[in-house]
Amino acid sequence: MSMNTQGRPTRIEHDIDPGGYETLSGSRGLDQAEPLLFERGSLDVSGVDLPTPKGGPNRLGGMKREGPIGLPGLAEPEAMRHYVRLSRKNYAIDLGLYPLGSCTMKHNPRLNEKMARLPGFADIHPLQPEKTVQGAYKLIEELAHWLMVLTNTPAVAMSPKAGAHGELCGMMAIRAALDARGETGRRRVLVPESAHGTNPATAVQCGFFTDEIPADKTGRVDMEAFKAKLGDDVAGIMLTNPNTCGLFERDIKEIADLIHEAGGYFYCDGANFNAIVGRVRPGDLGIDAMHINLHKTFSTPHGGGGPGSGPTVFSEALAPFAPLPFVVKTADGAELKMAENLSDVDGSGARPFGRLTAFHGQMGMFTRALTYMMSHGSDGLKQASEDAVLNANYILARLKDVMTPAFEGTCMHEALFDDRFLKDTGVTTLDFAKAMIDEGYHPMTMYFPLVVHGAMLIEPTETESKSGLDRFCDVLLGLAEAASAGEADRFKAAPIHAPMRRLDETRAARQPVLRWTPTADDLQAAE
């Protein structure tokens, strides 16, 4: 062992290739192998203590289950280890930069979690008597107020349970408004090429068909193509702004005016609202409906893929069609109540298109989002948007001479590159991403938006420091250099420092195995 001048050990000399042998257990030190719970648990083990049932007669009317279910249990210490070990095989925003473009992985404040767990919010039932949940209704009203002020819109539907659900909410309101006008011929929805895949899927679910608008050389809606597509069969446009190329649609007011003149409505996909909060109010742009991903803009945690929350704001024109339920004042104005049924809104002018879900929406997310908003306040929200944009442009500035920006000029909250800088290196966008894993980073979004070849979309968010961004940029520049220097093999092998090597996704799709099933040996052992 050699020592450096401070007397600390620096390197252990050994003869064994550290990656060259498999351990007996399959674990690698702190990276511990973990079988499925079905291979470790047992049908007669439980990790909870419950009172002993009395037994005796039942009122199941002969519908009692007879055979075993086959669900193994783990004692509490075993369950703790099982899930803690598994958790350690995940990357997370609390571990490092998570630059997934269009996904907005910002810091998740723990105050949000604490507030959402107050028994007065977490431990109340959606159908308990209304006079016992007035505080909850007030919270929903308060959050709705913030959303309407930030967007300058007169109405918001709180019940959509995710961003795509919010899209469905907005497009259904558009469909209902067209039907109310008797316009049964308007079924074409214009969708830019760069749209999120949910946009076309949503339009179709509302009985529309989609018509793509190409992007121009600057990455924005091609205005000539857009104008050429307007006609009396157009129901509306679904436009993301800032768009998925990380750019503000400069012509957005003209787009709004033209679609309205043509008799259609303007749906704005608000997935990227986090770039403009406090600086631009979508209501001022002429939108008719826009969902807001609370998880992206207002920091509710993504939890490995959900739950989300997608409140949808509406213009005057669409407000009457907002779905049930929504909070209203009681007749005497003394209390709040939830309008659950058509009979609750008789005579109010409301013409809700229906109900999108049981109950009132994602209360747990509402609490978190409002906590975040109050912690920032008006100015802080604006500062957050500005810092998100500043950080993205800083990355663009630091990388643009080596990696290839997809478009010229500044960007909004995310910087888009393409794969031209990897040309002739033998390294693909995917290889480059996997090499980032070995460097301790979650890769950026790859191959999206589809309009850019080999797209790499980097969204740092406002919660990254300058020094953190510098380290990240240094790594990307280093990797780009390694790719240019002909080190393709290293990229092809990546990742080698992750819990798993590259996984065979084709095999998973061709021979789907979607659940554990006992093997013949397991069954024999059980007997």
Added chain:
Amino acid sequence: MRYLPLTPADRQDMLQRIGVSSIDQLFTDVPEAARLDGPVGLPAYQTELQVERALSKLAGENTAASSVPFFVGAGAYKHHVPATVDHLIQRSEFLTAYTPYQPEISQGTLQTLFEFQTQVALMTGMDVANASMYDGSTACAEAVLMAARVTKRKKAVLAGSLHPHYAETTRTSAKYLDIDIASTDPDPGGLSGIAEAIDDETACVVIQTPDVFGRLHDLTDISEKAHAHGALVIAVFTEPVSLGLVKSPGEMGADIAVGEGQGIGVGLNFGGPYVGLFACKNDRNFIRNLPGRLAGETVDADGRRGYVLTLSTREQHIRRDKATSNICTNSGLCALAFTIHMTLLGEKGLTTLAQLNHETACDLADRLGAIEGVDLLTDTFFNEFALRLTRPAADVVDALVDKGVLGGVPASRLYPGGGLDDVLIVAATETNTPEDLAAFETALREVLA
């Protein structure tokens, strides 16, 4: 601005590196007329202590379920969740991870989803399950759309005792796709009219068991009839704990089983977030028509077993306007909570928990049914039942609040104008003590006297 690490000096340095003189120059693509000048008109920032005070005050205006004898169900249930569950889902690596698009560094999420899928398939008696939906009601709506795709038929029949919110959600989802949704009358006593409504154009029948009035239904005969007509049977449940004690949808011939998973691992949360469960047979191309995410098993470059999101060719990011649904997320963290709670319970614990729920409900039904002017409408049930009272149930529930008891859901809240004003839906779970039952009985006697 404690969440923002940039200092004023950093911002200046960064602007200089970018080559602009002010932040405004980064927003020049925003048209002049769209720029907001001046403040937005909302309060200034508050400190952590101030925010805690403000929200605690609002929370204090609500009556938490654990603070009173509590019997409210009808689609969401008060159960005890072990402390371990909330601890584990708050681990940073679960809580603050994104959708597992990079499987090599997302095995924690992916393996737990695979375990979730397996648990849900086992409990429902189905072959496969997906990685969860928004909630039970949207899962129900998606099941009907899936049945229409699979059978290429456009008619669905809903039982009148399907939770009305589920029925309305399903109607909304189907209304612009020209799927005809018929519904039988709500019937606290049974499933009248369903069998007669099935014909050769029926895509599916949708039956909840236990239903919104708490009644259990054996679907075996209806399944046979539906299958004879080429229709699918969709079994719906809102109380997953029931699956520990009663026959599974699969055993009764259902083709698709959907429901709300909130009762295991997820708190009441005033209606959300919840976790939709979606399972089906491995039949008739069902798997490729499943909505939502799926985790699947595969191997890595070293041949080690691992998990990935799979079959995404059904989904919106590949198929866009031809996708099976527009859904692009799941209820990941709630699915994790479900899985952890289920793992702690195991078969032994789930069976015991279900038995305790049933026994508590039987005790309560005996106590309340013995009160003069109270009729027990549900003879076969799991942990919820319906009572007919001599007065409007909404008034009774209101009067019970003043006696400190949250005594169920008036059927009129779910079926306004449905002629069920005197029906009260009551749920009991393992969280109700003998003292709670006695308090409810006493309070109801007083209110009805």
